[in-house]
Amino acid sequence: MQSELRTRLLQAFSEADGEFLSGQKLSETLGCSRTAVWKHIEDLRSEGYKLEAVRKRGYRITRKPDKISGNEIQLGLKTEFMGRHIHFEEVVASTQKIAHTLAGDGALEGTLVVADQQTEGRGRLARAWYSPKQTGVWMSMILKPEIPINKTPQLTLLTAVALIQAIEDVTGLTPEIKWPNDILINGRKAVGILTELQAEADRVHSVIIGVGINVNHTKEQFPEELQHIATSLAEETGQQIDRAKLIQSVMIRFEKLYKSYLSHGFKPVKLLWESYAISLNKKLIARTLQGTLRGRAAGIDDEGVLLLETDEGKLEKIYSADIEI
Numbered sequence: 001m002q003s004e005l006r007t008r009l010l011q012a013f014s015e016a017d018g019e020f021l022s023g024q025k026l027s028e029t030l031g032c033s034r035t036a037v038w039k040h041i042e043d044l045r046s047e048g049y050k051l052e053a054v055r056k057r058g059y060r061i062t063r064k065p066d067k068i069s070g071n072e073i074q075l076g077l078k079t080e081f082m083g084r085h086i087h088f089e090e091v092v093a094s095t096q097k098i099a100h101t102l103a104g105d106g107a108l109e110g111t112l113v114v115a116d117q118q119t120e121g122r123g124r125l126a127r128a129w130y131s132p133k134q135t136g137v138w139m140s141m142i143l144k145p146e147i148p149i150n151k152t153p154q155l156t157l158l159t160a161v162a163l164i165q166a167i168e169d170v171t172g173l174t175p176e177i178k179w180p181n182d183i184l185i186n187g188r189k190a191v192g193i194l195t196e197l198q199a200e201a202d203r204v205h206s207v208i209i210g211v212g213i214n215v216n217h218t219k220e221q222f223p224e225e226l227q228h229i230a231t232s233l234a235e236e237t238g239q240q241i242d243r244a245k246l247i248q249s250v251m252i253r254f255e256k257l258y259k260s261y262l263s264h265g266f267k268p269v270k271l272l273w274e275s276y277a278i279s280l281n282k283k284l285i286a287r288t289l290q291g292t293l294r295g296r297a298a299g300i301d302d303e304g305v306l307l308l309e310t311d312e313g314k315l316e317k318i319y320s321a322d323i324e325i
């Protein structure tokens, strides 16, 4: 975890919005000596920040490093609790694993685990999630909602809505949702969500929501077997996307929806989710562990479970499945 002082220093530069901040002002704002300020500024330089220093005026940031880090994400992040604590690592097996450990050790609500690369990224249904370095957003959010276990699938749908809104904000693209948690752009998957729980029979301790976003991959960077089903935001926009900005946007959008969900329930989220869903009213095939069902997606219920009207006219609740449209 980065130091509190460092976070506040970056916050001060962000609020100064490109203006100079004097060493004196910084030491007053941060409540530390000017030598400590200078030391932290040198540390930022060694991490790739470009800082201009002008006598009698002070310092300003002129360029941020072209990499993802806890600092980058927290610089200018205006949230109450989402992403206020960030655990960043360059390479991990899976951010989910780390988030589970931190959650068990009492991590606060909104704690975010982010990695530049995952060597054992995992997806739904025990699949692997391709997570190469310097291209994607691989992160896990730790939440501590006081909700019954049967309501936790709603959080997956809420996350999908927040992700769509954030992607729209940052790229102008309009992704769509394929139930329950695939986010597609032009029919190809750009984002996956994996929701895991730490719970007792009747009580949720933590919900760990893993999010994988294909951001700056070129088509050729995907393994051959993924090239026709996966895409990235850069492929779709033709532009490199700032991953730290994207994460910030996800934090802001998620926090807003999550607060509304905790006070007003699932209904508003459900309406938004339905407005982005492509699977509704479409004929589809649902492959579940119990077998394959064919029919029409009639909607989602108030718990976020898919309602499938089968070709035989029966209404089935689908809790987990692979959906083919």
Ligand code: BTN
Residues within 6 Å of the ligand: 093, 094, 095, 096, 118, 120, 121, 122, 123, 124, 125, 127, 129, 131, 137, 138, 139, 140, 181, 182, 191, 192, 193, 194, 210, 211, 212, 213
């Ligand atoms: C899916 O199968 O669609 C879900 C993919 C979820 C991938 C993310 S990447 C960050 C987090 N860590 C993991 O190991 N998995 C999730």
